[in-house]
Amino acid sequence: MSDAAATGAAPADAMIVMSHVEKWYGDFQALTDINLAVRKGEKIVLCGPSGSGKSTLIRCINRLEDYQKGEIRVGGTRLGDDARTIDAVRREVGMVFQHFNLFPHMSVLRNCMLAPMRSLGASRAEAEATARALLERVRIHEQAEKYPAQLSGGQQQRVAIARALCMKPKVMLFDEPTSALDPEMVKEVLDTMIGLAEEGMTMICVTHEMGFARQVADRVIFMAGGAIVEEAPPQDFFSNPRHERTRKFLGEILHQP
Amino acid sequence: MGEAEFLFLLTGLKWTVLLSLVGFAGGGICGLAVALMRSSGIAPLERGTAGYIALFQGTPLLMQLFVVYYGLALVGLKLDAWVAVAIGFTLHASAYLGEIWRGSIEAVPRGQTEAAKALSLHYVARMKDVILPQAIRISLPATIGFLVQLIKGTSLAAIVGFTELTRAGNIVSNQTFKPLLVFGVVGILYFLLCWPLSLYGAHLERRMAVAAR
Ligand SMILES: Nc1ncnc2c1ncn2[C@@H]1O[C@H](COP(=O)(O)OP(=O)(O)OP(=O)(O)O)[C@@H](O)[C@H]1O
Ligand SMILES: [Mg+2]
Numbered sequence: 001m002s003d004a005a006a007t008g009a010a011p012a013d014a015m016i017v018m019s020h021v022e023k024w025y026g027d028f029q030a031l032t033d034i035n036l037a038v039r040k041g042e043k044i045v046l047c048g049p050s051g052s053g054k055s056t057l058i059r060c061i062n063r064l065e066d067y068q069k070g071e072i073r074v075g076g077t078r079l080g081d082d083a084r085t086i087d088a089v090r091r092e093v094g095m096v097f098q099h100f101n102l103f104p105h106m107s108v109l110r111n112c113m114l115a116p117m118r119s120l121g122a123s124r125a126e127a128e129a130t131a132r133a134l135l136e137r138v139r140i141h142e143q144a145e146k147y148p149a150q151l152s153g154g155q156q157q158r159v160a161i162a163r164a165l166c167m168k169p170k171v172m173l174f175d176e177p178t179s180a181l182d183p184e185m186v187k188e189v190l191d192t193m194i195g196l197a198e199e200g201m202t203m204i205c206v207t208h209e210m211g212f213a214r215q216v217a218d219r220v221i222f223m224a225g226g227a228i229v230e231e232a233p234p235q236d237f238f239s240n241p242r243h244e245r246t247r248k249f250l251g252e253i254l255h256q257p
Numbered sequence: 258m259g260e261a262e263f264l265f266l267l268t269g270l271k272w273t274v275l276l277s278l279v280g281f282a283g284g285g286i287c288g289l290a291v292a293l294m295r296s297s298g299i300a301p302l303e304r305g306t307a308g309y310i311a312l313f314q315g316t317p318l319l320m321q322l323f324v325v326y327y328g329l330a331l332v333g334l335k336l337d338a339w340v341a342v343a344i345g346f347t348l349h350a351s352a353y354l355g356e357i358w359r360g361s362i363e364a365v366p367r368g369q370t371e372a373a374k375a376l377s378l379h380y381v382a383r384m385k386d387v388i389l390p391q392a393i394r395i396s397l398p399a400t401i402g403f404l405v406q407l408i409k410g411t412s413l414a415a416i417v418g419f420t421e422l423t424r425a426g427n428i429v430s431n432q433t434f435k436p437l438l439v440f441g442v443v444g445i446l447y448f449l450l451c452w453p454l455s456l457y458g459a460h461l462e463r464r465m466a467v468a469a470r
Contacts, residue, residue, distance in 0.1 A: 064371055083379075090377035101372035105390050114386055115376035160372075167376060 013040045014073075015171055015202045016061060021070035023056060023226075030056045031067065032227040038171075043197050044204045045213040045234075048223035049249060054206040057223070058173045061204070062093045075170055091119060094164030098176040100156045102148040102163070108135065109144040112163045120167065127166070134162040138192050154185030158192050165196075172196065174205040208253050214238065222246045258438055262429045266439075269425025270446050276411040276421055279343050281404055284350020291355025293384065296362045306355065313352030319413045321345050326417040342414045346407070353403050361396035362388060398465070401458035405451045422446060 016038040023031040030053050038044055046054050059065040060072060063079055063086045072079040074089045103111050112131035116122040122130070135141040138158040140151075148156055157177055164172060174193065178186045190212050197203060197216045207213070213220050213234050220237040222230045222245075230237070230246045241247045291309065294302040313321065325348070326341040336344070365388050373383040393400075412423035420428070426443035430436040 062375055064374060087377055087379070090375060093375075095372075095375040097368060097372065099368055101366075101368035103369065103372070103387055105394070114382075115378055118382040118386065119377040119379065163376070 011037060011039055014038065015040045015042070015075055016204070017071075017073040018057075018061075019071050021057075021060060021067050021072060023060060023065065023067040023069075030226050031060070032225070034070070034228060036221070036228065038202060038204065040170075041200045041202055042218045043202075043216050045217040045220045046204060046206045046223065047208055047210075047213070047220065047249070047253075048229075052223040053226040054223055055175050056226075058095075058175055058204055058206060061171075061173060062090050062095055064095075087119075091167060092170045093173060094167055094169035094171070095173045096157070096160050096164055096175065096177045098180050100148070100153075100160045100180075102156055102160055104148050107145050107147055108140070108151070108159050111148070111159060112166045115163070116166050130166050131162070134165045135159070137165075137195075138162045152185060153181045154188045157181065157185075157189045161189075161192055161196070171202045171204070174203065174207065176206050176208075178207065178209060210238070210254065222249065224249070258429065258433050258435055258442070262433060262439075263442070265429055266422065266425050266442060266446065269420055269422040270450075272414075272419060272421040272425075273408065273411050273423075273447075274450070276342060276346065276414050276419065277404070277408045280346030280350045280407050280411065283343055283347030284354050284407070287347055287351035288354030288358060291351050292358035292362060295355060295359040310352045310356050313349055314356070318345075318349050318410050319416065321349055322413055322417060338417050338419065341417055342419065346411070346414075349410075350403070350407055353406075354400065357396050357399045357403060358392060361392035361399075364395050365391045395465075398458045398462040401454055401461070405454050405458075408451055408454075409447065 014037045016036070018034050018036040021031055021034040022029065034057060036044075036057075046057065048054055056065055060067050061074065061079075066081070075092050077085055077088050077092075079085055079089050102108075103114070106114065109128065109131055112135060113124070113127040116127040116130060117124065132141060132144065135144055138161055140155055140158050140162065143151060143155060143159075148159065151159065161172075161177075177193070178189050181189065186209070190209060193203070193205065193212070194216055203216075205212070205217075217234045219231050220234050221228055222237070222241075222243075224245050230241065230243050232240075232242075237246075238250065241250055291306050295306040295310070297303060322342065322345040325345040326336065326338070329336055329341070369387055369391065370383065373387045378387065411421055414421055415424035415427075422443055426439050430439040433439060
């Protein structure tokens with residue numbers, strides 16, 4: 001845990017600051033004293049065993065989950081219970097899900113145009129121009145008129161990334177974006193994410209793709225039992241993990257076929 | 258049974274169709290409101306609509322029409338027969354459609370709501386653009402099934418003085434003393450109205466079963 005986060009003094013260019021965040025599901029504590037400051041342009045990889053609270057943590061940032069204690073700030077806005085701040089934060093934060101969650105009854109293009117038109121007040125023409133540009137960027141513009149079910153998993157996930165980018169977010173959250181994909185499609189999605197990282201997007205990625213972590217992450221954070229156990233730059237994290245639980249976890253995932 | 262009698266039956270059929278349309282339109286609008294309240298996550302609204310649905314699903318339509326027409330008249334509110342029937346069918350249909358549509362709204366995967374929220378879509382856009390189009394598709398077979406029930410249920414409007422198809426059949430049968438023939442024709446008319454709907458519902462159901470595989 002970094003000293004700055006622990007004392008509550010976030011760096012001046014912090015994009016996301018979580019301080020002493022605690023969350024319960026009923027009696028079960030899912031997050032314990034989470035302190036995390038993510039600077040603008042920083043890329044964080046979040047890993048840990050199943051049930052350790054990774055999804056819960058990133059879902060608190062865009063308020064898909066509420067939390068009971070502590071404070072979360074996104075781009076200076078303190079995330080409260082009121083619709084106004086929740087809305088403000090969600091406009092700045094894009095999210096990509098494990099199962100894509102594209103809208104199945106709309107074409108790829110409509111999927112990408114909906115939110116800018118409804119929440120940013122973009123005109124149809126503006127929304128379409130943005131959507132086509134971003135679909136081109138994730139190399140899927142030839143499929144713009146198709147429906148999600150007509151695309152492969154990798155293509156769907158790239159559409160989901162483009163859809164989130166259409167809102168011009170300042171931060172992107174990824175929750176295991178490649179773990180529902182067939183192995184041969186993982187690379188196309190990771191390449192898209194790497195491209196995004198190179199352009200300077202602030203990113204928090206829950207993933208077990210350790211090659212991606214090595215290549216892209218500024219910091220790797222390891223969670224267990226709802227708490228942050230260890231965080232370090234990737235070279236330190238992989239070569240010199242300090243905690244026993246981290247070593248055990250790395251041993252398990254790095255020895256998978 | 259001559260041409261005049263048959264035309265009289267057709268007039269009855271017209272009322273049956275009109276009553277069904279009124280019930281379905283009123284029930285559709287109010288049923289949507291019931292479904293949205295029932296799945297709103299706001300406890301008092303959910304409990305209130307649950308009670309409403311239980312009440313109207315648990316009592317006979319005949320009794321509901323009776324209460325609206327004669328019951329309200331007893332407390333000094335004399336309603337026109339059309340208004341009474343429209344209210345009665347709307348109350349009845351909105352309970353059933355509300356429950357059918359609540360189930361369909363809840364059958365849309367949760368990830369859809371989450372994706373819409375993450376894109377900062379507010380409640381109206383989330384429902385109108387994302388959830389309801391999918392929920393309506395899911396609900397179509399059951400909705401059509403209910404519409405068929407409603408068409409047959411309109412015969413109960415006879416008790417507040419409507420000469421819809423069944424009542425018209427009754428009148429003609431009393432005049433001609435040919436109940437078998439008359440009610441045979443009445444039955445065929447109902448059948449011609451309901452059967453295509455049932456077929457269409459079954460067709461949609463099959464198509465959705467295929468799509469779900
Ligand atoms: N809605 C919920 N109600 C109750 N408990 C929940 C709920 N959602 C998650 N949990 C519990 O909270 C803990 C953390 O869940 P979370 O989904 O954040 O884990 P995760 O690290 O993302 O795991 P995975 O790698 O399996 O996705 C788990 O023990 C889980 O069972
Ligand atoms: Mg998870």
